[in-house]
Structure formats: structure tokens, C-alpha cells
Amino acid sequence: MTVDWTTLATTTRILFTVPLRPLQGARFQPTGFPSLGPAVYETQEGTRLLVESTQSMANRLEATCWDFSKNEPIEVLRGISHVTVRRPDKSFLTDSMLEAHRLNSPYILENRDKTAQDFLAELKKKLGTLEKGPIDRALLARTLLEYDVGSLIHGVFLAKSDLAGGRLRVTRALSAFIDASGVRVAPAGGVKNDHVNPEGDTAKGFGNVPFSRDEFTAERIDLFVNLDLAQIRGYGLGEKVERMLVLLALHRVRKLLDGDLRLRTACDLEVVDREIVAERPRGFVLPALRALEDALREAIQSCKADMHHRTLVFADELKAAKPKKSATKEPTTQQSEPGDDAEDDT
Numbered sequence: 216m217t218v219d220w221t222t223l224a225t226t227t228r229i230l231f232t233v234p235l236r237p238l239q240g241a242r243f244q245p246t247g248f249p250s251l252g253p254a255v256y257e258t259q260e261g262t263r264l265l266v267e268s269t270q271s272m273a274n275r276l277e278a279t280c281w282d283f284s285k286n287e288p289i290e291v292l293r294g295i296s297h298v299t300v301r302r303p304d305k306s307f308l309t310d311s312m313l314e315a316h317r318l319n320s321p322y323i324l325e326n327r328d329k330t331a332q333d334f335l336a337e338l339k340k341k342l343g344t345l346e347k348g349p350i351d352r353a354l355l356a357r358t359l360l361e362y363d364v365g366s367l368i369h370g371v372f373l374a375k376s377d378l379a380g381g382r383l384r385v386t387r388a389l390s391a392f393i394d395a396s397g398v399r400v401a402p403a404g405g406v407k408n409d410h411v412n413p414e415g416d417t418a419k420g421f422g423n424v425p426f427s428r429d430e431f432t433a434e435r436i437d438l439f440v441n442l443d444l445a446q447i448r449g450y451g452l453g454e455k456v457e458r459m460l461v462l463l464a465l466h467r468v469r470k471l472l473d474g475d476l477r478l479r480t481a482c483d484l485e486v487v488d489r490e491i492v493a494e495r496p497r498g499f500v501l502p503a504l505r506a507l508e509d510a511l512r513e514a515i516q517s518c519k520a521d522m523h524h525r526t527l528v529f530a531d532e533l534k535a536a537k538p539k540k541s542a543t544k545e546p547t548t549q550q551s552e553p554g555d556d557a558e559d560d561t
Contacts, residue, residue, distance in 0.1 A: 216503065236484065245395070246267055269392045273387065279470040294519045296362050297524060298526075299525070312363075330527045339378065360456060364463070
């Protein structure tokens with residue numbers, strides 16, 4: 216079964232609610248935020264919990280498209296536009312598909328190498344007419360299609376002042392988050408043992424350090440997915456590109472759900488039912504991965520002339536930031552895994 220384009224033509228959104236459950240046991244660890252911890256909130260239906268944020272899910276969806284063993288897009292996506300950054304010895308450094316800000320990565324736009332400066336000059340030339348007046352969204356969309364198609368799906372904020380005064384922004388067309396309802400705290404914890412010197416200076420990493428951690432149980436865990444078809448149509452890129460963007464988005468969702476949803480060490484989830492049926496449009500079924508891959512290969516080939524892969528060199532020294540002055544703090548007792556939400560909120 217492939218995509219039902221007739222049904223999609225009459226709606227502005229595709230909305231999925233996908234039930235999940237812990238792979239083993241009943242407990243799970245949600246994402247945590249600095250100075251906040253777990254994001255628990257109250258609704259008319261009771262206590263709810265944010266398990267995975269929109270920012271983090273954007274990272275996870277785009278990660279499904281990357282072959283980390285080869286440092287390149289997965290085979291089915293060959294031909295899409297993206298920007299690769301290498302070191303002078305040609306070793307891989309990063310890619311716009313991996314960067315939290317995508318095309319707005321400092322390794323691309325703050326790069327002093329000639330390859331990057333030429334690329335920036337090219338962007339300025341393409342977008343030069345947007346310096347004043349209202350933003351020509353069709354021109355911006357065509358430029359993003361040419362250099363980094365993922366920015367049309369996951370959003371981008373070109374904050375560099377050299378590019379139309381830093382006001383070029385595209386919101387996410389594909390967004391997702393994981394929520395839990397009927398939640399209860401399941402207290403957990405442990406201790407970092409120092410078998411050599413249990414009474415050592417914990418501020419320097421020595422000694423035994425006990426810690427607590429709030430894990431949770433839930434009556435229900437759901438992944439919510441929203442694909443904004445109206446936004447994609449609003450790019451004004453034509454039916455071929457619109458269909459490719461929809462397929463790229465649906466492929467990410469299906470590949471994520473067919474893979475492992477191990478969000479953290481203590482948060483390993485699975486899909487309850489792999490037949491995913493949309494709430495809107497009612498009855499729309501998310502195609503199987505093989506059908507999406509076949510359709511996507513064809514769609515990418517039909518749009519290949521509009522997309523390019525660029526390679527830049529980053530020759531600058533990778534320097535650490537100067538340490539900020541701060542008072543010495545005792546080790547925290549609430550343990551969480553960092554990096555869950557390392558993305559701008561476009």
C-alpha cells in the first residue's frame with residue numbers, strides 16, 4: 216500500500232496518536248530539563264508527564280535518515296540536498312542533517328575557510344532580495360530545497376545578520392512529542408561507588424556518591440505526530456516537491472516506529488500496534504516502510520535537479536569556551552541524561 220494522495224488533498228494536517236509501552240517492566244525515565252527535572256503538569260483529566268520533547272523528537276526523526284557507519288544519508292535518500300563539513304585532511308566533521316540548527320550551524324555559517332565563505336556568498340546572492348520588505352517565502356523555500364531539504368521539514372532559523380538581517384525563519388512542518396497520562400512517581404536511585412577511597416572528595420570525582428532519581432509508571436504513553444500539509448503547500452514549490460516532502464516526513468515517522476525507541480538507558484519503549492491509523496484525516500493509514508522507500512526513491516529522482524550536496528572544509532581550531540566563574544556546587548542528587556533537548560525551538 217502506498218500513500219493515498221486523494222485523501223490527503225482534502226486535509227491540512229496528518230495527525231497520528233501512537234500508543235507506546237515500556238519494552239520491559241512498567242517503569243520509565245522521562246526527559247529532564249535544567250532547574251526543572253521531569254516536566255509534570257496537571258490537566259482536567261489528571262496528571263500528565265512529558266516523556267520526550269518536540270525538540271528532542273526532531274533530532275530523533277532526522278537521525279533515522281543518517282548512516283552513522285558511513286557518515287552519509289541512508290541509501291534510500293541519496294540525491295537529497297544537505298551540506299557536509301570536513302576537516303582539511305578530508306575526515307568527516309559534521310553535516311547539516313546532524314546539526315541542531317541544521318543549515319544555521321556555526322560550522323557552516325561561521326566557518327572562515329574559503330569553501331564556506333564562497334558558500335555564504337552564494338546564499339547571500341540567492342537571498343539578497345530579502346534584505347528589506349516582507350519575506351518572499353517561495354524564494355526562501357526554493358533556496359532551502361537546493362541546499363538543505365531537511366530544513367523544510369524540521370524548520371530552520373537563519374539568525375546570521377548577513378542573511379536578510381537574521382530574520383529568515385521556517386517553522387517545523389513535522390513535529391512530534393511523547394506524553395504520558397495517569398502517571399505516578401516510581402522513586403529510584405543508586406550510588407556511584409569508589410572502591411579505592413569511599414570517603415574521597417566528591418567535588419573532584421572521588422568517593423561514594425549516592426543519588427536519587429524519579430522514574431514513573433503510566434496508564435498510557437502516546438507519541439503524537441503532526442505533519443502540516445498546509446505549510447508544505449504554502450512553500451509554492453509545485454506538486455512534485457510537495458509529494459517528496461510528505462514522503463520524506465512519513466518515511467521518518469515510519470522508520471522511527473519500526474526501529475528501537477530506546478530514548479534513554481531507563482526509557483526503552485515499543486509501539487503497541489504497528490498498523491498506524493491517523494486521527495486526521497480519519498482512516499489514513501501510514502504505509503509500510505518498503506512502500507514508502509520505493510515511492511521516496513522515485514520522488515527524489517524526480518526532484519534531483521533542484522537539490523545539491525555541498526561539501527565545505529572547516530580548518531579552524533576547535534577551542535574550548537572559557538570557563539565561567541561559579542560557586543562550587545555539591546553533586547546533584549537527581550540524575551538525568553543530558554542532550555535530550557539540544558535543538559532550537561523552530
